[in-house]
Amino acid sequence: MNKPKALSVIISVVVALAAFDADGSGSNVFSPYVNEAGKIRVPKNYRTGWTFLGTWSIASDKVEGGAAGFHNVYTQPGTIEAYRKAGKFPDGAVLVKELLKTKTGPLTTGKVSWGDEVEGWFVMVKDNQGRFKGNPLWGDGWGWALFKADNPMETVTTDYKAECLPCHLPVQQNDWVYTYGYPALKTKR
Numbered sequence: 001m002n003k004p005k006a007l008s009v010i011i012s013v014v015v016a017l018a019a020f021d022a023d024g025s026g027s028n029v030f031s032p033y034v035n036e037a038g039k040i041r042v043p044k045n046y047r048t049g050w051t052f053l054g055t056w057s058i059a060s061d062k063v064e065g066g067a068a069g070f071h072n073v074y075t076q077p078g079t080i081e082a083y084r085k086a087g088k089f090p091d092g093a094v095l096v097k098e099l100l101k102t103k104t105g106p107l108t109t110g111k112v113s114w115g116d117e118v119e120g121w122f123v124m125v126k127d128n129q130g131r132f133k134g135n136p137l138w139g140d141g142w143g144w145a146l147f148k149a150d151n152p153m154e155t156v157t158t159d160y161k162a163e164c165l166p167c168h169l170p171v172q173q174n175d176w177v178y179t180y181g182y183p184a185l186k187t188k189r
């Protein structure tokens with residue numbers, strides 16, 4: 001094998017490996033969490049290997065002063081740095097919003113709610129190139145998907161325009177993201 005050929009073989013192997021994430025399951029080069037048809041899945045290692053962006057506490061109408069749920073938002077390592085530099089999410093950035101059930105009780109700190117089981121996940125994948133035209137889960141610069149806790153591989157979303165966009169309209173100017181809930185995007189710490 002001549003040298004340029006050997007190099008190109010090595011490059012192809014590296015590119016192929018890059019398409020596999022820590023979960024070990026393969027996908028296209030654009031994102032390890034999106035297949036060729038634009039099917040999105042929940043990244044397995046977001047809790048152990050990703051960056052925590054912020055939490056939304058949903059007030060309970062049953063337990064006074066308690067939280068009915070927490071929405072924890074995670075993104076890949078490097079997204080915060082890229083956002084601080086460019087003022088926008090980079091192509092391929094993934095936002096995972098984990099929905100947690102809660103428990104509330106008296107602790108030594110006072111009346112406290114804490115996270116319990118996962119109820120499901122909302123996932124957004126940044127797509128600057130309009131890759132999946134005609135796919136009703138992709139558009140307006142993102143892939144959009146909701147997953148129930150029992151199946152992180154199969155989205156239950158069928159149409160992002162009907163199921164996601166209306167509720168994200170208030171933050172259309174922020175590229176559809178509730179960025180004000182993620183202080184890490186602006187605070188230099």
Ligand code: HEC
Pocket residue numbers: 056071073095096097122123124143144145146157160163164165167168176177178179181
């Ligand atoms: C009932 C209104 C509502 C619907 C429907 C909705 N969202 Fe959201 N979404 C929100 C709000 C409000 C937030 C931030 C505050 C919160 O979680 O309570 C948010 C946050 C998110 C986040 C975290 C990143 C961000 O934008 O701050 C993701 C990811 C997300 N939504 C994805 C989706 C997807 C995908 C769909 C459609 C399958 C969807 N959402 C449908 C209201 C909604």
